[in-house]
Amino acid sequence: MMQALHIFRKDLRHLWPEFGVYVLLLLAYAVAAPEVRPGSGSPDALVLISVRLLTYLIAIAFFVLIVRVIHEDRLVGVEQFWITRPYRWSSLVIFIFACVVLPFVVMQGWLLSQAGLGILASPSGMTRSLLMICLIVWLPFMLIAAITSTLSEAFMVLIGVLVVWVSLLLSLFRGEGLTMSPPFAFEVLAVFFAALLSGVLIYQYAKRRTSRSRITLAVIAALFVLLLYGFANAHFGSPVRALIRNRYPVSSESSLRLVYLPGSVAYEDRNEDTHVPRGFVGITLPVRLEGLPADYKLHNTNVSFTVDAQGFRYVSPWRSATVGDGSLSFVVPQKVFDRVAIGDAHLHLEFLAEKLRPGASQVVSASDSFRVPGNGRCVLNHGVPVCQYAYWLPVPTRVKASDDHGACGGSNLAGSAYTTLRLIPAGTNVDPVIQQVLHLESTVCSGSQLTFSEYYPAGNFRLELDLPSVNLGQYKTR
């Protein structure tokens, strides 16, 4: 430990300019980011650009600092003085923690306190966010540093990786963002690849076999792309569908069912304004979900269907769907639609979702800045509440506004907003404050009553619907 601290002091003494620049960038971000939040007046365009620019500069500072500290005692080569000295590597961990992670967490704590939120408001969110940054940013940067010998070489590798990555994303995964992931796919893949990447880093530190480490990293990257490509193109269709089915068992409640209502769909249920990715066609079927208690909500709604038409058969992966009062909307690939929409087809549809039951409700009085359940804080921005949370909101929350006391000067305010903040965690964002605008039907004023109702998971279910003869062309929305 003493030796690790000793090496840490040496690294800090040599890398103080890089560390200083990093700290200055964090300071600048800590000052600028609150200026562009709702409630802080109209932000200058320059400040907006600066905040965006600072985000990239901080990422570059991560890279420079990590590469420079690893290259202080670099692993590539055979002439470094330290390789025949009694060196231990715990110093690297100390440096990364003390000079990269700690200032970053302190900056995030400052931003949270500026937003009226505590740094410990969401320990789970903070842990998740830091782990994601570690896996997606810091660990790859450390690996690049471990297999290169100079900063310029490391930058070239980074640029190469980014170019290849973006090209692959653009060419392989166009319009497939709606495909449902198998259960725990993110967690399993994150643990799997974190273990692989950490293994390569430890191996390189233990053996300094750069060629092997480089080859292993290339193989891991290829495996990752292959997995994504296979998943995005439904090549793993059957196993993925089976995993999802297992996670969403067929509902045992006889009252819960899908009912097909032949005829046209009401315009307001047709989801005409829903974004449909290029290469896909939107379909809205007149299907009603019956048997769900009125105060329950649905979350994570997806469909998978099998369509047979004139000898042509298509089995779709699980894709997200939208449930209306009397409609079910989903997308179909254009080329499939062209084959099956010319006449009647046999459609077998499976629908799955997570039920959310209402939990505790809390009424809060709106003001310029007010605390809300879930360790959040909202501000009124021109009559629109903008709520801020640390890292994420752990439970979906429905918000209803009322103005019984005439706070808005007698106008009859009534409306509601349903937020699903847990789906947009801070992830790898530099700013830990996430914001959700509550789009209510009317203006909210100081003194207006806002009812926050939290929803909790009440089980997963799957329903099936068989339509022996249906003309999908009739239900095309866009």
Next chain:
Amino acid sequence: MTPQPPAIEARQLSKQFGAAQVFSPLDLVVPAGSIFALVGHNGAGKTTLIKLLMNILRPSAGAATVLGQPTTSLSSSAFTRIGYVSENQELPEWMTVQGFLDYLRPFYPKWDESGLLADLDLPPDQKLKHLSRGMRMKALFASVLAFHPSLILMDEPFSGLDPVTRDELIQTLLGRMSPEDDRLNHRGTTILISSHDLAEIESFATHVAFLHRGALLFAEPMDTLIARFREVTVTLSTGETVGANADLPADWLSPESCGAVLRFVHSRADREDPEMEVRKLLPGIRHVESEPMTLRTIFLALAKANRHQEWSRS
């Protein structure tokens, strides 16, 4: 006193880079307490051998031990007893000489740099990047000698240095070596040194090994080697001649003839009186002169003989 295990022992050690064989399987034993000189041409494999022994490179085949530990499992703690000095070593250039020593001090259980900088005439406040080649080498020496290693491996430490610096380094090295201690059955510091500076090496090496194109031609104590080689000049009687290509014994290396005078290097002169042997083989001799050789002349004779052999074979 029980015999001490060798400081370095290699068995059938070999190294290949791709298809290129750097050296063929070799056996080498470096006795504890010896100053072992490793000599050979450029590209003979000296640096590679030292890097294998330091676990900087991995052997393609065979195995070696250093201070009783397999080289492939040398951990960082082993380097508290092993020092390594190389002409190409990369140092933290931004540090001063004193800063470099201060930095290394906590790594070692024992550290004594008292008088080292003065002995080596090193400026403590000068940054390593501003030092000349000789000064850098001195700083490296200081950083190794300060922790009193049991074994020091040096790769071309005197290459390109002026005679004064070389002398300073050698004197400091010899002056700082751990002494023998019979009570502890301790033979003192072992040094393995590769060098081209044969004259300098000869003055203090106890053993010598000759590496030629990846093959170890010999490894033996210096006094045995010096005793083994003699430069023999034979003057034949008037009218007698012996061609340099005549069928001479294999031990007679690099024969050269000029009229009635034949010159060669006798590589087994320790076996019997070389003069008697020559007289037996070459009748009509008027005069035989046999002179001891320096390490440098032995090295040159061997190199020449090997080149001649290879040329003959091709």
